[in-house]
Each structure stands twice: as C-alpha cells, then as structure tokens.
C-alpha cells in the first residue's frame with residue numbers, strides 16, 4: 001500500500017558549450033515543476049503555454065519514466081496524479097526533455113521510498129536521454145562534465161565561475177534533438193578529433209579556474225555546430241561575431257535552435273542582445289531573448305510527505 005505526494009523543481013540546461021558534445025552541461029535558473037501524487041486513477045494536468053502538444057495520458061514522458069522507477073524497484077506501477085508546469089521552452093535546445101526525465105526520476109524515487117541513489121538516478125536518466133550532459137546539469141546543478149560507461153556515468157561537477165551568465169536567443173521555431181542529431185557525420189578526421197580534445201580540455205580548464213578570457217578560443221567546435229548551421233539561420237554569423245559585441249564566447253545551445261552567448265554580468269549586454277536579435281531577424285526568424293543565470297543547486301525536492309507504507 002502506498003500513499004504520498006512529492007513536488008520537484010528541475011533546472012533547464014545548455015549542453016555542449018561548443019566542443020563538449022554530449023559531455024558538458026550547465027544548469028540555469030529556469031524551471032520545470034512536477035508534482036506526483038499516488039492515486040486511484042491516473043490524471044495528468046499540464047499548466048502554462050510551454051506544454052502545449054505534450055500528451056496528457058499514460059504516454060506522457062514523465063508518467064512513463066515515473067512508473068519505470070517503481071518497476072525497476074520491484075514495485076507495482078502506480079496510478080498517479082501528475083501536475084506539470086514549465087518555464088523551459090520546449091524543443092528549443094534548453095534541455096526540456098532532460099528536466100522532465102530528471103524530475104520524474106527524482107520524484108518517483110521519493111514516492112517509492114528512495115530505492116535508488118542519486119548516482120543511480122543519473123545512470124537511469126542518461127540511459128533515457130541518450131547522453132549525460134543535460135541530465136547531469138539538471139540533476140546536480142552548476143557545470144557537469146561527464147562520460148558514459150556501460151554501467152556508470154563518471155562525472156566532475158564544477159561551480160560556475162563568478163560573474164558568468166548567458167544571453168539566449170530562442171527562435172520561435174522548434175527543432176527536435178533527434179532531427180538535429182541526424183545531420184551529424186558518424187566519422188571524423190584525426191584533425192577534427194585533435195581539435196575537439198584540445199578545445200574541450202582547455203574549455204573545462206577555463207571553467208574550472210575561472211579564466212573566462214579563454215572561452216572565445218576554447219568554445220570553437222568542429223563536431224556538431226558546422227553541420228547544424230543549415231538548420232539554424234543566423235547561427236554562423238552569431239558564432240563568428242558575438243565576441244565583437246561583448247560576448248565571452250558563443251555556442252548553439254544543445255541541439256538548437258537556441259543560441260547562447262556567455263557574458264560577464266558586470267558588462268553592458270544591450271549591444272550583444274541587439275546584435276543577436278538583429279541577426280536572426282535578418283534571416284526572417286523571430287525570437288525571444290532571455291538572460292540566463294546559472295543554477296548551482298540542481299533538482300530540488302520542494303515538498304514531500306509519505307512514501308511507501310505497509
């Protein structure tokens with residue numbers, strides 16, 4: 001017999017930061033909130049404009065992931081009242097699916113009496129998402145650098161350097177991660193491999209030591225952004241010129257279409273925002289601009305009572 005209710009708040013994330021493809025993620029103070037309550041019959045309620053088109057039946061990703069936690073723990077799949085609200089724009093490269101997966105795993109794990117550790121939940125989230133970057137950031141907050149092994153996801157978590165924030169331009173159109181991964185090659189030259197290893201190494205070092213002047217060089221990428229340029233009008237110009245308008249470095253956020261530019265929060269950002277918006281507008285793309293402040297906490301359990309009983 002089970003009863004209980006759990007509410008979790010999960011941050012958005014940007015993945016890759018240029019060359020750290022499927023490796024580096026960073027969390028932002030933009031959240032999905034999920035409440036799970038054990039019930040007699042499943043009901044899924046979606047709140048706010050960001051969730052339009054998301055199924056409100058048992059095919060919902062959050063419901064499916066939550067029930068998998070119970071099943072993996074050897075418990076019967078429960079009926080649930082699921083409440084979802086989100087400030088994270090959907091299918092835009094800000095990790096909405098990762099936040100949904102992490103939220104469902106953490107909330108269900110609480111309801112089920114915590115059968116799994118946070119590290120185990122990270123493994124489960126990575127399996128579901130297919131890569132560890134966004135889910136790592138949503139789970140642990142800050143910056144997560146991770147690699148995937150068969151039964152483990154070794155990672156390093158870094159605090160975000162002081163004063164580092166981001167400006168995001170979020171195009172009105174959606175671009176699914178699947179579509180944006182399908183344009184990538186399956187083989188790379190040794191030159192591209194060396195470029196990626198060196199840039200990712202320097203990028204992680206720059207973030208770890210707070211040496212933000214290295215970001216512009218270290219964020220140069222040859223693994224995914226060049227192939228995604230045709231999917232995101234204006235991307236190439238922003239990547240090439242954002243530094244001329246005050247950016248520390250710029251990247252496609254995750255699989256896109258959002259583009260982020262890192263800034264020092266003590267500097268004026270209006271010229272950079274205007275440049276990014278103007279560039280997209282020049283390609284006929286309307287966008288929303290957001291100032292993204294890092295989240296250091298990762299997923300938060302806001303309210304919880306009871307769990308498995310009897």
Ligand SMILES: Nc1ncnc2c1ncn2[C@@H]1O[C@H](COP(=O)(O)OP(=O)(O)O)[C@@H](O)[C@H]1O
Nearest residue numbers: 061062090091092093094095096097100176177
């Ligand atoms: N809050 C949510 N509830 C249920 N499903 C969600 C939620 N957020 C995202 N998803 C699922 O994830 C998909 C978007 O994932 P993806 O293409 O990887 O883009 P993103 O960059 O936003 O993660 C949505 O189409 C939906 O199926």
Ligand SMILES: N[C@@H](CCOP(=O)(O)O)C(=O)O
Nearest residue numbers: 015022093094095177254255
């Ligand atoms: N490393 C992945 C990241 C996808 O992030 P999303 O926020 O677009 O889901 C990739 O670049 O494909």
